[in-house]
Amino acid sequence: MSKHTIKGFVHHCKETWDEHATYEIFPFSMQGTLASRVLVGEQEFEVEIPDDFNPIPLQLAVLEEQKRRVRLKLAEQLADIDAQISKLTCIEHSAVEVEL
Numbered sequence: 194m195s196k197h198t199i200k201g202f203v204h205h206c207k208e209t210w211d212e213h214a215t216y217e218i219f220p221f222s223m224q225g226t227l228a229s230r231v232l233v234g235e236q237e238f239e240v241e242i243p244d245d246f247n248p249i250p251l252q253l254a255v256l257e258e259q260k261r262r263v264r265l266k267l268a269e270q271l272a273d274i275d276a277q278i279s280k281l282t283c284i285e286h287s288a289v290e291v292e293l
Contacts, residue, residue, distance in 0.1 A: 194241040194242065194243055194244060195241070195242050195244060196239055196240070196241055196242075197239070197240055197241075197242055198237050198238070198239050199237070199238045199239075199240055200220070200235060200236070200237050200238075201218040201219065201220060201235070201236055201237075201238060202218065202219050202220070202221060202222045202223065202232060202234070202235050202236075203216055203217070203218055203232075203233040203234060203235075203236050204216065204217045204218075204219065204223055204224070204230045204231060204232055204233060205230070205231045205233050206229055206230050206231075207229055208229050209229070216233070217230070218236075218238075222235075
């Protein structure tokens with residue numbers, strides 16, 4: 194394990210719909226983004242990272258999930274287009290002569 198020092202900004206967060214306040218940590222100040230989020234201050238945290246930590250499998254999992262969602266959305270859009278095509282091909286069109 195190796196130790197790393199991380200800087201973060203601690204915020205007090207109290208939503209109107211929630212009776213409990215929480216604390217959130219971001220790598221930057223979120224002060225002013227929401228009235229319910231108030232900056233407490235900048236803090237340093239020491240964390241232990243396993244020596245064999247490899248982020249690549251987790252990153253790949255995220256990308257695979259994104260790809261799955263895109264495929265689902267595409268399949269829905271294609272189904273909608275196919276339905277429109279099907280409806281249009283069922284409509285008969287014939288020229289009507291108009292006498293003037």
